[in-house]
Amino acid sequence: MFKTILHHSAASCGDCSKLCCTKIEDFGVRAGRLTIFEHVNLHMHCGQLTALIGPNGAGKSTLMRAILGEVPHTGNLHYVDAKGRHTGHPTIGYVPQYLRFDVSAPISVEDLFMASLSRRPVWLCSARKLRPRILASLARVHAESLLSRRLGALSGGELQRVLLALALDPMPDLLLLDEPVSGVDQNGLELFYEIVADLRAKEDMAILLISHDLNMVAKHADQVVLLNKGVICNGTPQEVFTDPRTRQIFGMLAGESTSEAAAQIPAGQVLDSRD
Amino acid sequence: MEILTAIYGLMDTLLPFEWAGHLFMKNAFLAILLVTPLFGLLSTMVVSNRMAFFSDSLGHGAFTGIALGVLLGSVSPLLSLIVFSILFAIFVTWIKSKSSASADTIIGVFSSTAIALGLMIMSHGGGFNKFSSFLIGDILSITPADLGALLLVAILVTAAWAFLFNRLLLISINTSFARSRGIPAQLTESLFAATLAVVVAISIQWVGILIINALLVLPAAAARNVASDVKSYHLASVAIALISGITGLLIAYYDNMAAGATIVIVAATIFFITLLLKQHFAR
Numbered sequence: 001m002f003k004t005i006l007h008h009s010a011a012s013c014g015d016c017s018k019l020c021c022t023k024i025e026d027f028g029v030r031a032g033r034l035t036i037f038e039h040v041n042l043h044m045h046c047g048q049l050t051a052l053i054g055p056n057g058a059g060k061s062t063l064m065r066a067i068l069g070e071v072p073h074t075g076n077l078h079y080v081d082a083k084g085r086h087t088g089h090p091t092i093g094y095v096p097q098y099l100r101f102d103v104s105a106p107i108s109v110e111d112l113f114m115a116s117l118s119r120r121p122v123w124l125c126s127a128r129k130l131r132p133r134i135l136a137s138l139a140r141v142h143a144e145s146l147l148s149r150r151l152g153a154l155s156g157g158e159l160q161r162v163l164l165a166l167a168l169d170p171m172p173d174l175l176l177l178d179e180p181v182s183g184v185d186q187n188g189l190e191l192f193y194e195i196v197a198d199l200r201a202k203e204d205m206a207i208l209l210i211s212h213d214l215n216m217v218a219k220h221a222d223q224v225v226l227l228n229k230g231v232i233c234n235g236t237p238q239e240v241f242t243d244p245r246t247r248q249i250f251g252m253l254a255g256e257s258t259s260e261a262a263a264q265i266p267a268g269q270v271l272d273s274r275d
Numbered sequence: 276m277e278i279l280t281a282i283y284g285l286m287d288t289l290l291p292f293e294w295a296g297h298l299f300m301k302n303a304f305l306a307i308l309l310v311t312p313l314f315g316l317l318s319t320m321v322v323s324n325r326m327a328f329f330s331d332s333l334g335h336g337a338f339t340g341i342a343l344g345v346l347l348g349s350v351s352p353l354l355s356l357i358v359f360s361i362l363f364a365i366f367v368t369w370i371k372s373k374s375s376a377s378a379d380t381i382i383g384v385f386s387s388t389a390i391a392l393g394l395m396i397m398s399h400g401g402g403f404n405k406f407s408s409f410l411i412g413d414i415l416s417i418t419p420a421d422l423g424a425l426l427l428v429a430i431l432v433t434a435a436w437a438f439l440f441n442r443l444l445l446i447s448i449n450t451s452f453a454r455s456r457g458i459p460a461q462l463t464e465s466l467f468a469a470t471l472a473v474v475v476a477i478s479i480q481w482v483g484i485l486i487i488n489a490l491l492v493l494p495a496a497a498a499r500n501v502a503s504d505v506k507s508y509h510l511a512s513v514a515i516a517l518i519s520g521i522t523g524l525l526i527a528y529y530d531n532m533a534a535g536a537t538i539v540i541v542a543a544t545i546f547f548i549t550l551l552l553k554q555h556f557a558r
Contacts, residue, residue: 064451065451065454068451068454068455069454070450070451070454070460092455093455094451094452094454094455095452096449096451096452099448099449104499105323105447105499106498106499106502106503106504106505106507106508107444107504107505107508108503108504108505110504111444111504111505111506112444112445112448114441115440115441115442115444115445115505116441116445116456118441119441120441121436121437121438121440121441122440122441122444122505122506123316123319123436123440123505123506123508123509124437148504150503150504163452166452167455176455178451
């Protein structure tokens with residue numbers, strides 16, 4: 001209980017004291033004349049999970065690609081370690097959306113790891129030296145048995161856990177999860193979030209999660225950011241989900257709305273009050 | 276040249292067949308040993324990245340390269356062909372990444388423009404017939420000097436493939452993921468396109484523009500049916516390319532047909548056989 005309170009209060013205050021933290025200052029991305037988003041300021045603290053929510057086309061994935069440096073953007077990214085020193089760019093891990101994979105591609109899980117971890121060409125060199133490291137990475141996501149499986153033969157949940165294991169080697173300062181389990185079945189989804197919750201608790205990293213599953217967000221996030229062409233509101237799950245602007249954007253709980261939407265928000269509130 | 280004489284001598288010992296007695300067949304055989312493995316290697320990524328249409332356009336780009344080489348006159352035709360093909364490949368890759376139009380459309384535009392431009396220049400003054408050999412290709416035209424160039428290209432392309440492959444593999448999975456591992460997608464893809472362009476450019480004179488793309492698609496397409504990981508994929512693809520090359524050359528020699536086309540038919544036959552065997556290998 002105490003830990004949850006500590007997390008939540010830390011999320012609300014804006015500065016980067018005591019914890020390592022990634023600061024996004026005045027990020028903006030334009031595509032031609034169209035502004036995707038602008039004036040985005042975010043602090044993502046280590047040991048915390050920040051959830052990025054918003055309607056389709058709000059710029060959530062683009063924000064992640066801007067953080068990765070894949071799309072040109074305005075503004076700055078700072079990484080500050082636990083001692084308050086600026087240490088340049090953070091190590092970033094990234095888990096993409098469930099890939100619509102070409103199932104006939106003859107790539108094994110081990111091949112994918114070797115391509116990521118080594119400069120020695122996969123097609124020519126043996127992966128034997130790397131195998132202990134790969135198995136240790138897979139163990140972190142309970143996927144050791146998948147080592148020699150073909151990527152196309154993995155289930156959605158298995159593939160996402162493998163990609164998570166890849167994102168965790170080397171251990172990142174900032175872990176970006178871009179709708180990692182959309183399209184994954186219920187079992188796979190729950191296992192994935194269990195692993196992420198475990199990482200949040202044990203590893204010294206900041207996690208940024210894009211999700212449309214507000215139930216899961218309410219359950220796991222320390223900080224919620226509502227993005228729609230810019231940051232609309234930002235705070236603890238309770239603060240954001242009770243904010244009238246959230247209700248307006250999602251059309252939830254506006255009046256006596258659908259049972260589906262009603263079921264989502266109170267779930268988070270119930271959980272919070274139970275804590 | 277002494278090395279080449281020694282190789283010819285070795286071939287006479289190892290291959291005591293009627294066909295190997297001809298110098299042009301020795302040269303053709305050596306060329307196939309050098310180049311078909313390159314098609315096997317590169318085709319793995321062409322097929323995995325769904326670049327069949329792009330690699331097809333490289334052949335068309337090479338066509339313009341030949342025409343420009345003739346127009347410029349003074350420069351060596353092979354050099355102008357290679358340089359133009361590389362520029363064409365990088366330019367298409369660049370436009371593809373900048374434009375919001377679909378890749379198919381962009382490639383279609385450049386591919387047809389290139390071949391039309393090539394035809395225009397070649398047909399100027401009514402002299403197109405002397406270029407028609409490029410459409411079908413002539414493997415028996417390979418000279419000892421060509422073999423030297425092929426050896427150089429084979430070494431360079433193999434080195435480039437060792438350098439590029441891991442990066443390309445990650446990009447083929449997801450560009451943002453590749454970026455998170457510090458891989459510049461644009462640069463890597465341009466280098467791959469340039470490598471492809473070089474292989475197409477040096478092979479076009481003996482394979483022919485009409486069917487060169489088949490060699491960049493068939494070996495890997497067949498290998499995919501039987502492979503389960505990257506190493507077996509490459510091994511199978513290179514082996515299929517090499518076997519098709521040698522078998523095609525010999526069949527073409529004994530039945531007096533175009534070698535490039537015969538090689539492609541052998542490769543296509545192997546593809547259909549692997550397609551039938553796929554169930555046994557599926558994992």
